[in-house]
Amino acid sequence: MATKNVLPLPDCAVFLALTPPRTPHPYALISLAMQLPGLIIGGGIAGLTAALALQRRGLAVTVCESAPEIKPLGAGIWMAPNAMQVFHRLGIADKINAAGVPLRNIQVVDAQMRPIMRTDQERVRQRFGYTTTAIRRARLQDALLAELVPGTVLLNKTLTGFTQDSAGVRVSFTDGTTLEAGYLVAADGIHSAVRGQLFPGARFASTGHIVWRGISEVRLRPEFQQSIMEAWAQGVRFGFSEIADDVVDWFVGEYAPGVTTYPNGLKAHLLDTFRNFAYPILPILEAADEPRIIRNEITDFDPIPSWSQGKVCLIGDAAHASTPYMGQGGCQAVEDAFALAQCLEQEATVERAFAAMQRLRRAKALHIVRTSRIMGQVGYLQHAPAALRNFIIRTTPSFIIEQQFRRVYTLNF
Numbered sequence: 473m474a475t476k477n478v479l480p481l482p483d484c485a486v487f488l489a490l491t492p493p494r495t496p497h498p499y500a501l502i503s504l505a506m507q508l509p510g511l512i513i514g515g516g517i518a519g520l521t522a523a524l525a526l527q528r529r530g531l532a533v534t535v536c537e538s539a540p541e542i543k544p545l546g547a548g549i550w551m552a553p554n555a556m557q558v559f560h561r562l563g564i565a566d567k568i569n570a571a572g573v574p575l576r577n578i579q580v581v582d583a584q585m586r587p588i589m590r591t592d593q594e595r596v597r598q599r600f601g602y603t604t605t606a607i608r609r610a611r612l613q614d615a616l617l618a619e620l621v622p623g624t625v626l627l628n629k630t631l632t633g634f635t636q637d638s639a640g641v642r643v644s645f646t647d648g649t650t651l652e653a654g655y656l657v658a659a660d661g662i663h664s665a666v667r668g669q670l671f672p673g674a675r676f677a678s679t680g681h682i683v684w685r686g687i688s689e690v691r692l693r694p695e696f697q698q699s700i701m702e703a704w705a706q707g708v709r710f711g712f713s714e715i716a717d718d719v720v721d722w723f724v725g726e727y728a729p730g731v732t733t734y735p736n737g738l739k740a741h742l743l744d745t746f747r748n749f750a751y752p753i754l755p756i757l758e759a760a761d762e763p764r765i766i767r768n769e770i771t772d773f774d775p776i777p778s779w780s781q782g783k784v785c786l787i788g789d790a791a792h793a794s795t796p797y798m799g800q801g802g803c804q805a806v807e808d809a810f811a812l813a814q815c816l817e818q819e820a821t822v823e824r825a826f827a828a829m830q831r832l833r834r835a836k837a838l839h840i841v842r843t844s845r846i847m848g849q850v851g852y853l854q855h856a857p858a859a860l861r862n863f864i865i866r867t868t869p870s871f872i873i874e875q876q877f878r879r880v881y882t883l884n885f
């Protein structure tokens with residue numbers, strides 16, 4: 473884990489101006505307010521990418537993270553070509569590819585691993601320069617952290633609330649301290665405290681879906697390497713891909729509202745659920761370390777009226793968390809982060825920058841939230857509706873499916 477850019481409190485002086493600005497972009501029209509340092513709450517994918525994107529443009533910023541260390545939430549993650557193009561612009565795409573596994577194809581299959589849908593990532597690479605990369609979350613976060621100006625991230629800093637006026641924002645923390653900044657970027661995840669203060673009462677959608685996630689050390693046969701495969705059958709789903717040599721990231725999705733444990737243990741339940749599925753699902757599950765399997769209750773929330781108010785802006789899951797069925801939540805966070813930095817550099821005021829960022833990002837991010845909800849329903853179908861689904865997808869011309877992927881992979885900024 474890269475730690476050189478992280479200052480564990482209380483060892484550091486808590487003052488926002490401690491991040492030295494790099495040389496400003498020569499053509500940028502930055503107002504006085506812009507030159508005050510920014511403050512990001514949350515050191516997840518959104519917060520770290522936003523910090524890097526701002527620093528690359530010479531804009532000073534500090535990240536406050538509540539955890540005592542930058543801890544990855546979850547096992548692996550798929551970074552699709554839209555996120556990889558952003559990483560390219562930030563100069564770290566090659567590093568991320570080297571730390572993960574660039575994939576050759578993405579497939580939805582049935583219980584016997586027969587394709588329902590397949591997209592060839594080579595054509596995607598020719599068009600966008602990158603395929604989807606599967607990577608350990610810890611490695612992704614390390615790659616981002618290592619690029620930040622030393623001292624950018626303050627740990628053990630949990631926001632409790634904020635006030636704002638025409639000069640900037642004042643943020644309070646659980647340790648009794650306050651920090652002042654020119655603007656506040658809330659990258660504090662799906663249960664964002666900042667969103668709770670700005671737009672209380674976001675309507676969460678309860679899906680009843682539970683996703684179990686893990687990493688297994690297992691060597692896959694060559695035809696299953698460098699691929700994402702997701703099996704949809706019998707009302708459950710099993711997705712997997714390599715994230716390093718002989719290391720497989722996997723997830724199980726099932727409709728199990730409120731279930732937290734199983735009488736014979738989780739692993740026994742999973743092995744039983746997938747006993748009729750073809751190789752390699754059982755070997756992957758058998759190699760799993762049960763205590764390290766992660767449980768996620770899957771939810772998202774209805775669109776909130778705006779992502780910003782005055783000098784405060786929400787990004788990533790704080791603004792538009794989606795269910796995981798498009799594998800896009802983190803990628804959308806990465807897009808937000810870059811677009812935000814671009815707008816802060818280009819616009820004359822913080823407020824205009826936040827409005828411009830939403831114009832760039834809102835339609836696409838909400839498209840992902842909506843489509844992911846539908847994919848969630850479709851993937852869990854059983855019996856005749858599942859057979860009909862498979863028939864429709866198998867007979868849909870590939871150019872139509874590729875068009876849908878292209879829409880997601882294309883950046884509009």
Ligand SMILES: Cc1cc2nc3c(=O)[nH]c(=O)nc-3n(C[C@H](O)[C@H](O)[C@H](O)COP(=O)(O)OP(=O)(O)OC[C@H]3O[C@@H](n4cnc5c(N)ncnc54)[C@H](O)[C@@H]3O)c2cc1C
Pocket residue numbers: 513514515516517518519536537538539545546548549550551552629630631632659660661662664665683685723768787788789790794795796799800801802803804805
């Ligand atoms: C099962 C599953 C699989 C997924 N797979 C993929 C995938 O393959 N590809 C993909 O792109 N996305 C995927 N996602 C979505 C992705 O994980 C999220 O969209 C992404 O992590 C959001 O990043 P974020 O930085 O906005 O929020 P988070 O990752 O939640 O980070 C928020 C950070 O803020 C900190 N924080 C919270 N409150 C405070 C506070 N008050 N003060 C200070 N700090 C605070 C937290 O400690 C945390 O570090 C998946 C999600 C799930 C559930």
